[in-house]
Amino acid sequence: MEVKTSLLDNMIGVGDMVLIEPLSEDTFIENLRKRFEHNEIYTYIGSVVISMNPYKSLPIYTAEKVEEYRNRNFYELSPHIYALADEAYRSLRDQDKDQCILITGESGAGKTEASKFVMSYVAAVCGKGQEVNKVKEQLLQSNPVLEAFGNAKTVRNDNSSRFGKYMDIEFDFKGDPLGGVISNYLLEKSRVVKQPRGERNFHIFYQLLSGASDDTLKKLKLDRDFSKYNYLSLDSATVNGLDDAACFRTVRNAMQIVGFMEDEVQSVLELVAAVLKLGNLEFKPESRCNGFDESRIKDKNDLKEMCELLGIEQSVLERAFSFRTVEAKMEKVSTTLNVAQAYYARDALAKNLYSRLFSWLVNRINESIKAQTKSRKKVMGVLDIYGFEIFEDNSFEQFIINYCNEKLQQIFIELTLREEQEEYIREGIEWTNIEYFNNAIICDLIENNKNGILAMLDEECLRPGTVTDETFLDKLNTVCAEHQHFESRQSKNSKFLTDHSLPHNCFRIQHYAGKVLYRVEGFVDKNNDLLYRDLSQAMYKANHSLIKILFPEGNPAKVNLKRPLTAGFQFRASVGTLMKNLLTKNPNYIRCIKPNDKKAAHIFTDSLVCHQVRYLGLMENVRVRRAGYAFRQAYEPCLERYKMLCKQTWPHWKGPAREGVEVLLKNLQVAAEEFAYGRSKIFIRNPRTLFFLEEKRRQCLEDLATLIQKIYRGWKCRTHFLLLKKSQVVVAAWYRRFAQQKKYQNIRSSALVVQSYIRGWKARKLLRELKHKKRCEEAVTTISAYWHGTQVLNTMQKYFMGLKKTMPSMSPVDKSWPARPYGFLDGMHQELRRIFHLWRCKKYRSQFTEEKKATYEEKLAASELFKDKKALYPSSVGQPFKGDYVEITKNPKYQKLNSLVEDKVLLADVVSKINRANGKGAPRIFLLTKKSLVLADQKTGQVKASVPLLDLSSVSVSTQSDGFFALKLKEGSTSAAKGDFLLSSDRLIEIITKLHRIGAASAERNQINIDISDEFLVQFKQDKVCVKFIPGTPKNGNGVACKRKNNRLLEVSVPSP
């Protein structure tokens, strides 16, 4: 919710001086002091804003503050310059009234700062958009440029405006800024050539020398050292807290934003440089034959550089400093200039150059910021003019400045009264006349066309004959002697004859702001503001774009023999125009006051403030404002503020606000003469009445606050109580639930325990019964088992005894086994038979000798090789394998043969070697040792063939009952040359078994393959012959017959078994 505050809330002192009670100068100043000490620098007198210079930056110009004051009524918030700016802007935008903001006050009181705050506020609250923002930016940036060229440090103000400025900001119907027009008033140009002690020349000179780059300075032929330039006073060349170099950058940037071209900036700087150079020109006298001295330039270097800068022919300028041409009608007379005149000419040129440059700058800025549209504009003028000045030594400039302030005071009085009167008329309230000091009389003293001081000065300047400042003073002394605000020692007014505070060459004016003593010296010259024509012509001839424009009167084609208008006349005219302009607008006043002379924060010098309060006529302002009715307020806010004071209006008044206020005041029994009802406002005559209302309101607010507090506390306690109650119910519910849950858990667990005990008891009972039953069953089983056991035991005993009696023989080949007596012993009976057989065999084997064991092993091997594979095998089973059948060691016939065989002979027998050609057999001795087999002649014992067993690859036999076997030799072995052997023996089984066993026992050679087949190939020398076994026919008899059938076939017929 938006919090509405009022000017009357949280007041430090009073925010509006109209409300001060009792009203006196002391209370007025005390109020200002109190507010100043609390950093409340703004105070109102009705709609006028008094602004105290805080001399320190305060956090009251932020964007938040702008928002706070935006679209709020003037008295709604505590006094602020933004409230005035907002009021002015809104009445311009919404009511279509042109506005002017008049900022007055003495030098250093904060006028320029105030004007900037107003402009920045208006810029912040008015419309936005690219184009509008550009216009705003240009308007705001014109300030730094003008300040650099038109402001200077004075003893009163480090940034004193040395020109008057009035800026019209133009708006469209929506209140968006369109552009602006700046008018400048009389620049204090004497400052260019001379500055009082402790003061500086215009800022731009110092800014240029400190801030320009080396390159720029070189181009401008300048030196960074201030001391090199006569026009720059040295005692206060730097200002505390002011960075000239940074300011220069700001100014250049601002010029760029405003729209200055780069070459324009350069030209401006060249002119500034030229002024500095001009100041360095010095003259020396040179005697002429006519006895007069003629001035000559001492050192021409500066002149040369200046001429180069401005593109002027050096000789022309040099001549202009030595001669002066006076033209009268058709005549031209040239006179020489003495040194003093040359210096005068130099300074006049410098001042003119600078002041014209300044005017050009203003025009140039105007060109940039002027509104682009021709449609009707609304205007807000901001006037920041030099303040009232009283120096020790006051001259023409101060006179002009003070005259301007005098005029402004006039307009202030006029407008304030007018406004007051208008408001009374508007509101239909009777007007009571107000006594106040009207300074029109002083204005008249200065500006009266007939005998005003300015008119006298002009008259004196135009008068033929010798004219001096003294003659001017004399004139004043005669004409103004009787004027009550004019004082002079020599005047016909005898009361000043003995006034020693009034020197002879001075006159004094009692301004509205105090008495000021003016020294007449220089009045005539300054008013004439003469520049020798030779100099203006020299300038016009310059080859420099800007200079030419600045000195149009130097154009020989436009020689004007008329005297130029005097400075005083021009100023009076422009002030006149300004006043007319201001009178057409709705005025808004900011009255600036400086709290001390030391530019210090926190110091409040009563006497100084009192002086300003007096001359600004602030007390009168308050009196005028209070003369009829001290306070006024629109009905709505008034009712809103005080409605709580009456039961009928509180809390809501249904009818019109005015009636509400009437009821309210009647109810409060306020005396009828204390207020008047206007059309839209209530007027309160005495601040006391307002304070009475305020006090009542305060008390009522206290009561209301107590009531609100009471209700609030009650509400709070009740809410708290309800909350507690609700919480208690919740807690209780939860607790009950918890307790019930717990109880239930207990019951449940108890039930479970009881249940489990019962179940346990039942189970144990059942277990006992079951155990008993089981034991009974076991007993029955055991008893029956015992009984059966004895039965079986008997049976078995009988069985074993019977078996013992009927045991078969110990011969392993005995197959008999007693019959089983009982069917259930079948398995065991068979097992016993098997065990018995194995035992019998074991017994049998244990009787074997080693030799017999070997024989049986051979037999076993033979059975593995041939059993069920060769029909001859069964016949060999019964034959013992004797090995040596020819008794090779004993038979003398074979002794030789035996000795030839190295190893032990494993087998010696007679075999039949089958003739390859016809299949007939021939007996041969067959010897087998571990390593070889030998075939020898049976009769002679001569070795026919010896084959190492290694050469033997396989043995082929038939499946029949024949004794044929083929020894196959490994291909490529030495033995293989003659081909394989085909032999026949009845002991074939033994021979092959032995042969095979040798192979099996030996690690060197491979096992000899035994190939059992009825058809195999035999290699006879080159031929491969197939040996085929066929069943024998009866004609072959029972013997085996072998026949060579052809080259490839050897047929062996074997009788069928």
Ligand SMILES: Nc1ncnc2c1ncn2[C@@H]1O[C@H](COP(=O)(O)OP(=O)(O)OP(=O)(O)O)[C@@H](O)[C@H]1O
């Ligand atoms: N509202 C303010 N807040 C902070 N400082 C201020 C304020 N107003 C003025 N000042 C200080 O006071 C100085 C002087 O103010 P300003 O230049 O506005 O005076 P002026 O009235 O324009 O004087 P002159 O007539 O010499 O131009 C400023 O430079 C600034 O330091």
Ligand SMILES: [Mg+2]
């Ligand atoms: Mg100023």
